[in-house]
Amino acid sequence: MSDTVLLETKDGIALITLNRPDKLNALSYELIDRLMAVLDQIEVDASAGVVVLTGAGERAFSAGADIHEFSGSVSRGPNTAARDFVRRGQAMTARLEAFRKPVIAAVNGLAFGGGCEITEAVHLAIASDRASFAKPEINLGMPPTFGGTQRLPRLAGRKRALEMLLTGDPFSAARALEIGLVNKVVPHDELLPATRELAGRIMRHSPLAAASIITAVTRGLNMAIGEGLQVESEQFAAMAPTSDLVEGLAAWRERRPPNYTGR
Incomplete structure (x- = not known):
């Protein structure tokens, strides 16, 4: 198994680490394929409630695509590159955007190009x-x-987006x-402790409700509001017969913490 992506699951958190620190965690084809396989694994792992995604080393979350590899695809023609x-x-x-479990990026350094796009996509x-961001693709003529x-x-x-996309200039974490x-x-x-703390606040709640919220928001953003409200209604209808909703209502009535089972 490739070690370009590491996975450690503990206390309900699946920690994914992009692991090419010598290449600033550049997104090689192998790394992307491995990340997709790891997400498939986490999706069916009942012990994983929240995903945290970070980069190995002290310098980068991900500096973007592996340019040497991508250049080879371009040289073989546009169909191959696409x-x-x-x-x-x-x-x-x-x-990442549509994943049914919450995904939190812990951006530990450079997040350029594809690394920034991962940050945009996660929940x-x-x-x-120390993190910095950039949309530098225009510097490559693309x-x-x-x-x-x-x-x-x-x-x-x-x-604001066009300024970043058209200049390619880096911008700070504060920006x-x-x-x-x-x-x-x-x-x-404090990056990973703060990320774990946020994950813990999410995991107090029903994983089914979290998945429904993610689905409604992700799909609804690309729809007219009327269509989005229909998605919201459908997600509630899917939750209505679940044990989690029954438990949530009972816990509220009885003034006690809920005990969600994800069913």
Whole structure:
């Protein structure tokens, strides 16, 4: 098994680490494929309630795509590049965005290109005060290809996103917080403890309800509000017959902490 992605599950948290620190955790094809396989594994693991995604080493969350590998695909023609690079990267970010368990990025350093696009796609993100972000694809003569032209404007607004996309200039963790790319910035040494604390606050609640919320929000963002409200209604209807809803209501009536089973 490849060690480009590490997985450790403890206390309900599945910690995924992008593990190419000598390459600033660049997103090689092997790493992306391994990440997808790890997500498949976590999805069916009842002991994993929340996913935390971070990078190995002290320098980078991920500096983006593996340019040497991508260049080889480009040299073999646009169809090969679209198949090997674009579709693979878009599938990865779409998988993270729609994952039924909450995914929190713990951004420990550089989050450039594809690393920034992962941060855009996941449900929540906490950044180290040492983290920095950039949309540098324009420096290579290309647009972002893992969803950055679509998700960043939805997060930051069209004009702020276009400034980042058209200049390629790095921006700080504080700026990422200001535009809504991350939820919180913490001192570097507190990054994983703060991320675990947030995961713990999520895991107090029904995992089925969390999955329903993620689905309604993710799907609804790309719909007119009327269609989104229909998705919300459908998600509630799916929750109505579950034991978790029965337990949540009973716990509220009895003024006690709920004991959710995820059924």
